[in-house]
Amino acid sequence: MTAAGVATFAQLYSVQAVLPGLAATFDASAARVALTVSMATGGLAAFVLFWSGIADRFGRVRVMTVALAVSTILGAVAPFAPDLATLVALRAVQGAALGGLPAVAMAYLAEEIHPEHLGRAAGVYIAGNTVGGMSGRLVAGAVADLGGWRWGVGADAVLGAVTLVVFLAAIPRARGFRPRARAHGGPGLARRVAASVTDPGLLALYCQGLFLMGAFVTVYNFLGFRLLDAPFGLPQAAVALLFAAYLAGTVSSAVAGRMIERTGRHTVLLASVAVMAAGALALLPGALAAVVPGLVVLTFGFFAAHTTASAWVGHRAAPEVRAQASALYTLGYYVGSSLFGWLGGVCYDRLGWNGVVAYVLALCAASALAGVGLRLRLAGRAAAPGIAG
Numbered sequence: 001m002t003a004a005g006v007a008t009f010a011q012l013y014s015v016q017a018v019l020p021g022l023a024a025t026f027d028a029s030a031a032r033v034a035l036t037v038s039m040a041t042g043g044l045a046a047f048v049l050f051w052s053g054i055a056d057r058f059g060r061v062r063v064m065t066v067a068l069a070v071s072t073i074l075g076a077v078a079p080f081a082p083d084l085a086t087l088v089a090l091r092a093v094q095g096a097a098l099g100g101l102p103a104v105a106m107a108y109l110a111e112e113i114h115p116e117h118l119g120r121a122a123g124v125y126i127a128g129n130t131v132g133g134m135s136g137r138l139v140a141g142a143v144a145d146l147g148g149w150r151w152g153v154g155a156d157a158v159l160g161a162v163t164l165v166v167f168l169a170a171i172p173r174a175r176g177f178r179p180r181a182r183a184h185g186g187p188g189l190a191r192r193v194a195a196s197v198t199d200p201g202l203l204a205l206y207c208q209g210l211f212l213m214g215a216f217v218t219v220y221n222f223l224g225f226r227l228l229d230a231p232f233g234l235p236q237a238a239v240a241l242l243f244a245a246y247l248a249g250t251v252s253s254a255v256a257g258r259m260i261e262r263t264g265r266h267t268v269l270l271a272s273v274a275v276m277a278a279g280a281l282a283l284l285p286g287a288l289a290a291v292v293p294g295l296v297v298l299t300f301g302f303f304a305a306h307t308t309a310s311a312w313v314g315h316r317a318a319p320e321v322r323a324q325a326s327a328l329y330t331l332g333y334y335v336g337s338s339l340f341g342w343l344g345g346v347c348y349d350r351l352g353w354n355g356v357v358a359y360v361l362a363l364c365a366a367s368a369l370a371g372v373g374l375r376l377r378l379a380g381r382a383a384a385p386g387i388a389g
Helices: 002-012 018-028 035-058 060-080 082-099 105-112 114-148 149-170 190-197 199-227 235-261 265-281 288-316 317-385
Strands: none
Touching: 002 035, 002 060, 002 082, 002 114, 002 149, 018 035, 018 082, 018 114, 018 149, 018 199, 018 235, 035 060, 035 082, 035 199, 035 317, 060 082, 060 105, 060 149, 105 114, 105 235, 105 288, 105 317, 114 149, 114 235, 114 288, 190 199, 190 317, 199 235, 199 265, 199 288, 199 317, 235 265, 235 288, 265 317, 288 317
């Protein structure tokens, strides 16, 4: 699953490190070239429910394998796009294919891992996601500095192919999955989706992915533009190295899994959002000595919150709707990336970097409010006679 995470997120965000190069090649604004990220994540969001239904019928491992294979082929085609519109279209289809992994990964883990250890297992899986996100950006940025953005994106396709082979060689046979067919009874896909959106607790968790991912992608989309310009004036290779801050997410994903077992999900979730907001504030000064630690802190807080919320969805959802609940969390997560990430570009083009930071803080505040509402609601349920929290 770690290899699958690397394959997915290296390819999903392969263009993020080379957005300034895309802007120069196609003579486009920051908001326009950011569509190569937003349309990929939007395509992923649009197809997660489709993939979850297919996975209920044919199996989690089979769906993940097909999704990774198709997306890797599309990733190899993307560097040959003759114009921005073609590249955006290819990225949208690639994102739709990549949706097969995050749509069912947590459901797969929830079926194969004992519930007491699911938080820790989810942390290890998401740590693999962070390695993929970091390595994809670092590889694309470093190679693009030598040969241009097309070579950088192509290098990530090669990385995706290698990690796909590792995934196929290492993935264990599923033991907890049972195929679900309409002919044998049970609720259909529409009813399972409906059951996944009538639980206010699950809705609050979906909001975590929606708002926090929007804030996170905004920072990583447009920080490169700022660092290439005055007062920083960094070269592309140096900007790409800042994606090593993803290592903080690798650490925090694993740490959050252990902290959940010790202090509880609410505490870890709200504390993580506060850490993320503090990191965003540190990005305001025009000094690299403040920006680098701020990016590390923001990344640490984001992945701790994401680990907590995504594992909580798998724990809270009933077994028969677990795949749909996981898919809806993924849907919110990538709608946040595509919609709020694009709006972050509008803020950057019109308001500059300070406007971007204010926008990110507003999204963190919205996430915190949803988390507080979840805590108050569950506290009320726990106080009610005969209802366990």
